[in-house]
Amino acid sequence: MAFGWIDEQARARRRAGLVRVLRPRPAQSPLLDLASNDYLGLARHPEVAEGAARAARTWGGGATGSRLVTGTTELHTALERELADFCGFEAALVLSSGYAANLAAVTSLAPYGSLVVSDAQNHASLIDGCRLARGTTQVVAHAxxxxxxxALATHDGPAIAVSDTVFSVDGDAAPLTALAEACRERRAGLVVDDAHGLGVLGPGGRGAPHAAGLAGRDDVVATVTLSKSLGAQGGAVLGPARVIDHLVNTARTFVFDTGLAPAAAGAALAALTLLRREPERAARARAVAADLHTRLTAAGLWAVRPDAAVVSVRADSPEEAVRWAAACRTAGLSVGCFRPPSVPDGVSRLRLTGRADLSGSDIERAVRVIGETRP
Incomplete structure (x- = not known):
């Protein structure tokens, strides 16, 4: 039977407690949301929604083609200028997702004969970029x-080191300054994924590279997503203009992909405008995460101290994590449930996000529900 092997894999997932299912949510969910990556609470902000609607009314529902053919609008160009200026880089290139941005950056900057040094706990999109790159990848210990x-000392040709700035599972931050020094010693480039840093770290949420003094350097490239702090959709690569020009000509996820929908570009541009006006949102997201950690540990739970806005709470097994998340949902709280293979260390956990729009009573309620529902 064609695809008969799929049935055995499905049985193996059930035995291991690793079955995943889609759960459509209504437009107005009654659940308190600590599962999404909407760190600044902007996804439903009226100005962001209007930015999306205005762009759709002006440019239509889709970009209509690859950005090199018909898919680049004045809106895309304005968003790139704003992103580069806000984050402190010379230039930016907007793609259809953060995943596509990571594939573009890694594959285009790791040609034949190059070395890619990758952190053991990098996001799947960086890992896939390494797999698709024509260079050789060496995975090294976390942070x-x-x-x-x-690793760089073993190679004489072109090389890059690749790392998340804030790791998506536990929310710990990479030692960016030390990584940049190690790269500069060997004349290697540093490529960092700031998906969980943009909007949360740095002055006014300008991101982890800006906070570390690395933004704008000629040997540093950053990728971002527009779907987390900015509440929209899409991704971008930030870096020196010559690097961005190189990606325009070589990055397959840019050259052969339809451009980002105008509505998403409009939403992201509106979110950036709002964040410039309300920079305190970034500090608030960090404060909420810190408060969650303090209260959870005080309640006797094993929670990881956050460096940004992600807080994880360890579970004893995948099955426990699933039951725990389901019990939270029944009690009116939505939390993330991370299990293998999504977690690089094989340890299951609940994953919480400290959103800037959560109140003190929201935090208190979340901690109470998590504590009361633990299996």
């Missing part, structure tokens, strides 16, 4: 600049 330095 260990000396391991990066040693």
């Amino acid at each position: 260990e600049p000396d391991a990066v330095r040693k």
Whole structure:
């Protein structure tokens, strides 16, 4: 039977407690949301929604083609200028998703004969970029600049180190300054995924590279997503103009993909405008995450101290994590449930996000529900 092997894989997932299902949500969910990556609470903000609607009314529902053919609008160009200026880089290139941005950056900057040094806990999109790149990939210990330095020392050709700035599972931050020093010693480039840093870290949410003093350097490239703090959709690569020009000509996820929908570009541009006006949202997201951590640990739960807006709470098994998340949902709280293979260390956990629009009573309620529903 064609695809008969799928049935055995499905049985294996059920035995391991790793079955995943889609749960459509209504437009107005009654659940308190600590599962989404809407760190600044902008996804439903009236100005962001109007930015999307206005762009759709002006440009239509889709970009109509690859950005090199018909898919680049004045809106895309304005968004790129705003992103580069806000984050402190020379230029930017907008793509259809953060995933596509990571594939573009890694594959285009790792040609034949190059070395890619990748952190062991990098996001799947960076890992897939390494797999698709024509260079050789060496995976090194998590958040260990000396391991990066040693790996780079084994190679004489072009090289890049690749890392998340804030790791998506536990929310810990990469040692960016030390990583940049290790790369500069070997004349290697540094490519960082700031998906969970943009809007949360740095002055006014300008991101982890800006906070570390790395934005605008000629050997640093950053990727971002527009779907988390900015409440929209899409991704971008930020870096020196010559790097961005190189991606325009070589990045397959840019050249052969339909451009980002105008509505998403309009929403992201409106969110950036709002964030410039209300920079305190970034500090508030960090404060909420810190408060969640303090209260959860005080309640006797094993929670990871957040470096940005992600807080994870360890579970004893995949099955426990699933039951725990389901019990939270029944009690009116939506939390993330991370299990293998989504977690690089194989440890299941609940994943919470500290959103800037959560109130003190929201935080208190969330901690109470998590504590009361633990299996």
